[in-house]
Amino acid sequence: MASSLRVLIHGGGIGGLTLAADLARRGHTVEVAEIRDELDALGVGIIQPTNALHVMREIGVLDACLEAGFEWEVLTIADPAGNALARIPQPRMGEVPAANGIPRPALAKVLGDAAVAAGAKVRFGVTITELDDDGAGVDVTLSDGSTGRWDLVAGFDGIGSPLRTRLYGDRYAPAYTGFANWRVTLPRPADVQGVVMATAGKEAKALLTPITDELMYLGAVFAEAEDFRPDPEHAHEELAKRLALFSGPVAEALAAVTDPSAVVYSRISQVTVEEPWHVGRVVLAGDAAHASTPHLAQGAAMAVEDALVLAESLDTATTVPAALEAWEARRRPRAMWVQAMSRAVLKQEMGAETTAEEDALLAVGIPGAAHVLAKPY
Numbered sequence: 001m002a003s004s005l006r007v008l009i010h011g012g013g014i015g016g017l018t019l020a021a022d023l024a025r026r027g028h029t030v031e032v033a034e035i036r037d038e039l040d041a042l043g044v045g046i047i048q049p050t051n052a053l054h055v056m057r058e059i060g061v062l063d064a065c066l067e068a069g070f071e072w073e074v075l076t077i078a079d080p081a082g083n084a085l086a087r088i089p090q091p092r093m094g095e096v097p098a099a100n101g102i103p104r105p106a107l108a109k110v111l112g113d114a115a116v117a118a119g120a121k122v123r124f125g126v127t128i129t130e131l132d133d134d135g136a137g138v139d140v141t142l143s144d145g146s147t148g149r150w151d152l153v154a155g156f157d158g159i160g161s162p163l164r165t166r167l168y169g170d171r172y173a174p175a176y177t178g179f180a181n182w183r184v185t186l187p188r189p190a191d192v193q194g195v196v197m198a199t200a201g202k203e204a205k206a207l208l209t210p211i212t213d214e215l216m217y218l219g220a221v222f223a224e225a226e227d228f229r230p231d232p233e234h235a236h237e238e239l240a241k242r243l244a245l246f247s248g249p250v251a252e253a254l255a256a257v258t259d260p261s262a263v264v265y266s267r268i269s270q271v272t273v274e275e276p277w278h279v280g281r282v283v284l285a286g287d288a289a290h291a292s293t294p295h296l297a298q299g300a301a302m303a304v305e306d307a308l309v310l311a312e313s314l315d316t317a318t319t320v321p322a323a324l325e326a327w328e329a330r331r332r333p334r335a336m337w338v339q340a341m342s343r344a345v346l347k348q349e350m351g352a353e354t355t356a357e358e359d360a361l362l363a364v365g366i367p368g369a370a371h372v373l374a375k376p377y
């Protein structure tokens with residue numbers, strides 16, 4: 001579109017801030033309404049695969065991400081004692097690095113700074129309380145009583161998306177997969193130069209992910225009852241018990257965990273909005289539309305791709321509804337592929353029965369998926 005648009009982004013997480021930075025640098029008027037009081041994030045790390053780093057380059061923050069994180073190239077598959085069984089170089093998208101580990105708070109700061117520097121207004125402690133789309137624009141009231149009229153409202157408000165509930169009721173509530181992720185941030189031993197995936201058959205898998213020169217995180221997935229929560233006094237011991245099959249670097253890393261509050265426990269859920277991801281001038285993207293299990297480390301990568309492609313679509317289409325149609329046509333197949341593949345890997349790793357469709361995806365494998373996702377989107 002030739003004209004400058006007014007866009008309200010609901011949610012200042014990874015996808016929302018990326019969209020804010022990109023739209024603002026393209027000359028649009030952008031506000032982010034973020035419910036939290038500040039741009040913090042879970043104090044654990046995240047993997048930025050090459051396709052995510054490509055988006056970071058497009059919005060001008062690749063160097064800042066690499067500086068705040070730990071660039072790596074080779075995924076090592078190891079036995080429970082940490083002996084390398086395979087070393088798998090990760091693909092690059094063109095000249096972009098293969099992968100970067102980064103603390104989530106550092107990524108939030110990089111993206112928040114980029115959004116503000118590009119001219120976006122980021123408002124904290126606010127959420128949408130009223131929304132009226134009359135076809136020509138959207139009138140919005142925020143929880144602080146302020147009002148505005150927007151050409152587009154973009155919901156990047158995460159897996160629990162209140163905007164999704166407003167649009168579709170509870171039809172797409174997050175579905176618990178039966179599995180949960182345990183994570184803890186630790187000092188990085190010098191020889192952890194890339195992700196190390198140590199497996200003990202189908203019973204357990206532990207990942208060591210470097211996120212800075214000094215730090216890495218240990219992550220592991222286990223089947224857990226939906227209402228299970230680690231004992232706040234003994235979470236580190238509960239994690240150690242689950243990883244008892246491991247010796248070597250995983251056991252050494254675990255031995256350093258003495259504070260139960262250092263353990264971050266997250267249930268793994270999925271969301272698939274099957275209806276169109278936009279209703280009039282309100283669109284859902286990122287986890288709000290298509291949250292997947294973390295088995296390909298691609299959820300945030302999909303969110304930032306969503307953001308970049310949305311900004312591109314708004315620039316090239318002649319109307320906002322046409323842009324949203326074009327955007328979803330590009331995004332849905334790829335995001336759904338990531339979701340199906342991630343879910344298939346989860347089921348395979350946990351020894352659950354897989355469908356013929358999932359077996360076909362599993363034939364591609366995690367290394368094959370990385371190559372598929374390193375292609376232009």
Ligand SMILES: Cc1cc2nc3c(=O)[nH]c(=O)nc-3n(C[C@H](O)[C@H](O)[C@H](O)COP(=O)(O)OP(=O)(O)OC[C@H]3O[C@@H](n4cnc5c(N)ncnc54)[C@H](O)[C@@H]3O)c2cc1C
Nearest residue numbers: 011013014015035047127157158286287294297299300301
């Ligand atoms: C265990 C685990 C490990 C993962 N590891 C990786 C990885 O290595 N690599 C990767 O690419 N992905 C990973 N992911 C997925 C990734 O974290 C998500 O896909 C990504 O954060 C989604 O981005 P988003 O912008 O859609 O949502 P979020 O980043 O969750 O942001 C949502 C934002 O909306 C805000 N919000 C919520 N409600 C409201 C409201 N009512 N009003 C205003 N704002 C609101 C929230 O406060 C938040 O700031 C992992 C996920 C899990 C669970």
